[in-house]
Amino acid sequence: MKATRISVLALxxxxxxxxxxxxxxxxxxxxxxxxxxFFGNNSELQLGTGYTYHEGGRHIGNVDFxxxxxxxxxxxxxxxxxxxxxxxxxxxxxxxxxxGLGGFATVNIPDVPGLSVTGGLHYAPxxxxxxxxxxxxxxxxxxxxxxxxxxxxxxGYRYLNTDLDSPLRGDVNLDEGVMAGMKIFF
Numbered sequence: 001m002k003a004t005r006i007s008v009l010a011l012x013x014x015x016x017x018x019x020x021x022x023x024x025x026x027x028x029x030x031x032x033x034x035x036x037x038f039f040g041n042n043s044e045l046q047l048g049t050g051y052t053y054h055e056g057g058r059h060i061g062n063v064d065f066x067x068x069x070x071x072x073x074x075x076x077x078x079x080x081x082x083x084x085x086x087x088x089x090x091x092x093x094x095x096x097x098x099x100g101l102g103g104f105a106t107v108n109i110p111d112v113p114g115l116s117v118t119g120g121l122h123y124a125p126x127x128x129x130x131x132x133x134x135x136x137x138x139x140x141x142x143x144x145x146x147x148x149x150x151x152x153x154x155x156g157y158r159y160l161n162t163d164l165d166s167p168l169r170g171d172v173n174l175d176e177g178v179m180a181g182m183k184i185f186f
Contacts (some may be wrong), residue, residue, distance in 0.1 A: 109126065118154075
């Protein structure tokens, strides 16, 4: 079963350039994540999918769907999106998921070409959660620098938390930590 998951992940990452707008790879001290977004920043819609492997055998998958567009915050050019993120996770005897509502924004800093700041927040209440998840919060903040025309490096913070159904179990941080990574544009 484990070899099958790794094979599927390798195949999907190899096929990503054929039909993707960008590939995002990031690491924390305890996890590795790959994210493929299928449409560019100029598209009115964004569809993406990702997979996170967390140390200890926790598997986390996500599918994102957002309406997106260009706007400005003050005088700063911004790409913003509003939509949903579906997250499913599996960790030994526990598993669950949720469909979180929220969005993201990428703010470009014109005084430093290539520099941008991105933040995203999605929240799923109990009505949109299933399995062992009672609710779920996904948050990410990163600073990016475009090194060349089709690649950037970034550093930031990622937080994914779910409350568990049983009050005795409390909540669990599915993925949390300072991250670093790179994004390749096709």
